[in-house]
Amino acid sequence: MPENRYKPLPWTKLKRGVPCYLPRAAGHASVDANSPALEVMTDYRRQTPVTIARSASLDDANRAMTLCRVQYLLVTDEQQQLLGIVTEAGTRGNQPLAIAHRMGVRPGELVVGNVMIDKHDEAEVLHLRDVAHARVGNIVTTLKELGTPFCLVVDHDEEDHHVLCGVFSLARIQRQMGLEAHTEEIAQTFSQVVSTLGR
Template sequence: MPDSHFKPLLWTKLRRGVPCYLPKAAVGARVEAHSPALAVMTDFRRFAPVTIARDAALDEANRLMTLCNVHYLLVGDEQRQLLGIVTEASTKGHRPLATAHAMGIRPRELVVGNVMINKHDDAEVVHLKDLAEAKVGHVLATLKELGTSSFLVVEHDESDNHVLCGAFFLAQIERQMGGASQPDEVAHTFSQVVNTLGR
């Protein structure tokens, strides 16, 4: 039963004949290398990431990424534990074909678990506490050192388990910098992305 202290909000109906537009895709505020690192972090505490099961078909993963307009999915189990990450680069084109050939199965038999980046083997993480004083430049330097286009951010719960709380994506940082990132640094990073995602 509703609390009697709360009154309903004022409401109305959409007016006939008046357009109602869909919102534009949100883009973070313009940043520079000395801006706070958290300004370019995708915060999973505010926007829950899109997830998929390990045994889901690649077609399902591709449909979900298209529907949600994302280029990656987090892979989880029934207990909400992170198993890995699957990227668009590993579900389309020649890479799944090569994986299927190496496994001796048909491409349509592949599932997300066959092509995902395993959390223990390949997923790099940074602790949230280490980002308090960090700048965007530190994030770019980390991406360059790792030779990847993204890394995850974690914190600890009361049982000292890792809790995924965010991620950094090179493409998003570049958009927010408006092309202001250093060309040599970005080019060097991109030159290693294919090898990182193709494992």
């Protein structure tokens, strides 16, 4: 490669006494039911997902979700292959207590693998080819039909393996539609979002 092909850019030094601030977090653009669905998808092709091992404790999972300000974690193995998804509902409250009782162990002995949604057994996914032409209203209707606040989006590589592209989260859609986040049951949350689709 010729040494003169790439020229150095102009540079300077930070001036003493001149403040230098961290950037403000960019807010999500406001959307409505007719906005492109991709505007509310968390795109893992551009943003690295937060992952956790299936052997991690529920306390570790809860700490990770709190620190990263997310409501779910992707469960992966050493090869970064998706094993499932774990949500706040699976790590807190009655669900882990019921699982511990069924397994005959103390709740503190549970690990992520005991409470995660297995990718093969229970995880419904959308395909990127369908999402690419869909609208936000289509996504909300789909989440309502599935009865879940999350849905993964996949594509396929040359060998026809699934490649995880992103996720739709009802909480994110709420924020981008300018609705307040609530902790009520999923059905109530859906009714609030769906009620805005006709506006």
